[in-house]
Amino acid sequence: GESVGLHLPTLSVQEGDNSIINCAYSNSASDYFIWYKQESGKGPQFIIDIRSNMDKRQGQRVTVLLNKTVKHLSLQIAATQPGDSAVYFCAERKGNQFYFGTGTSLTVIP
């Protein structure tokens, strides 16, 4: 299968700080990269996506950066809140297939 991996399995940040979650991918043929948030006992929730021909995309409090040279994707969360505590997955679309990474568990310390 494809390889979409995350650098760190866990991340702890202070409330109000910015969070950066990283992801490495191996497939250059993917046309979209997507971030999902999964809270305990729930299904993943779409956060933001970025097309492969873009470098940066911003949403509400989130920014996704794509570096195709080193095949690296990151999700930045501004002013992290307790409600941001969850597991974050990067995923990629290649053709009609979707591949998810292992996930990073983000814990926000009040």
Add this chain to the structure above:
Amino acid sequence: EAGVAQSPRYKIIEKRQSVAFWCNPISGHATLYWYQQILGQGPKLLIQFQNNGVVDDSQLPKDRFSAERLKGVDSTLKIQPAKLEDSAVYLCASSLEFGGIEQFFGPGTRLTVL
């Protein structure tokens, strides 16, 4: 709007037994996906439906797994017979169109095979 519904939420069976999961996608969503999420891992796509037709089942272990979406709305995923390694959360998702980037996931069914 109502989200993706799944049932049951939890299921415990013994190996070699059969089990079925049900999914009702968001109204109007043409594409339905089934994922398997093993503890500590990301979801793995098993099968995709476009309306009532299978468009990709390349990752589905067809010797024991089957799925259908007969009327292009609800879907069922079946495992027969179950193995210990099938213990996982089975997630159903839907999207408005095929290949949709934004998928809407249900809460999943947690299967434990003893």
